[in-house]
Amino acid sequence: MAEIKIAAEARTEFGKGAARRIRRADNVPAVLYGHGSDPVHVTLPGHQLMLALKNSNALLTIDLGTEQHLAIPKQVQRDPLKGFIEHADLLIVKKGEKVTVDVRINVVGDAISGNLVILENSTIAVEAEATHIPESFEVSVEGLDAGAQIHASDLELPTGSTLAVDSDILIVNITAAPTEAQLDAELAEAEAEAGIEHDATDAEEAEAAAEAPAEGEAAESSESE
Structure with a gap:
């Protein structure tokens, strides 16, 4: 996964009023934390952050001018109606360090006609190197018939990644469509x-x-x- 560099500004004003002013300027208040260091409060460009977070496990390089932090999104708050980012919590990581993240499941292909493809879990937790987090897992249901199942153990994990959940967890279930x-x-x-x-x-x-x-x-x- 490529690193996405975002120029940030240190944030010195806090509270709801300050947050509203930041958002009116099309920016996003954010916090960097982790590795036992004090939280770093920053302001990030809203549009650039939105594009970067199209992948929920984006690897970000937060550039504060005098220092840089490698981070992944931990919690992102969005406006429930308009969808824009209101606040972001970013976890500081180190190269070579392993982190546990939820990775999206993409279902491809077509099961045999007359069956339903039920996605039981849309994400799966894995442990991976911070600089090599999988963007998604592709699961093929091509030609599968009723009764077929795909479990976590059936996923093809990239080198360096391991399941962080029970391998028996059901991912996809194929059932006969009701009459x-x-x-x-x-x-x-x-x-x-x-x-x-x-x-x-x-x-x-x-x-x-x-x-x-x-x-x-x-x-x-x-x-x-």
Whole structure:
């Protein structure tokens, strides 16, 4: 993974007011911490940081002019509506050091028609060198049939990386797609449990009306006898 260099400025003002002023200038307040050192409060260019963090495990070189820090994103706060970055916590790392990170799972290929591909875990935790963190893992479901499963142990890890979770964790599960009848039955059961009742359809009303005279005629026949 290539290192992304970002020029930063030391931050001396704190509090909500200062943070708002930083964001109005299209910048992001951030904190660098780790390796037992005191937290370093910085201001980062918002657009550049957003581009860098398109990969959640981006390796960043934070340039403060007099010193540089190698870091990875640890926690990123975003505006829930607009999505822009409000604050970033960055973990200082060293070359050769191993860190535990969550790596994205990408599913490729097509299972046999009539089956559902269920992604049970969209990320998987691995331990890797800070300068060689995998960007993602590719999992192929090409030609798989119902009952097939892919576990963490089936992932192809790059040299130097190891699983940080149980190897039996399920990643992808292939199941048979439900039939229309099964879906209708499940919907009817759910509605019944929720106490939902529907008005009769035109077809149902017509069928009931057609049956009514027959019942009446039967009653008259019985009385005449």
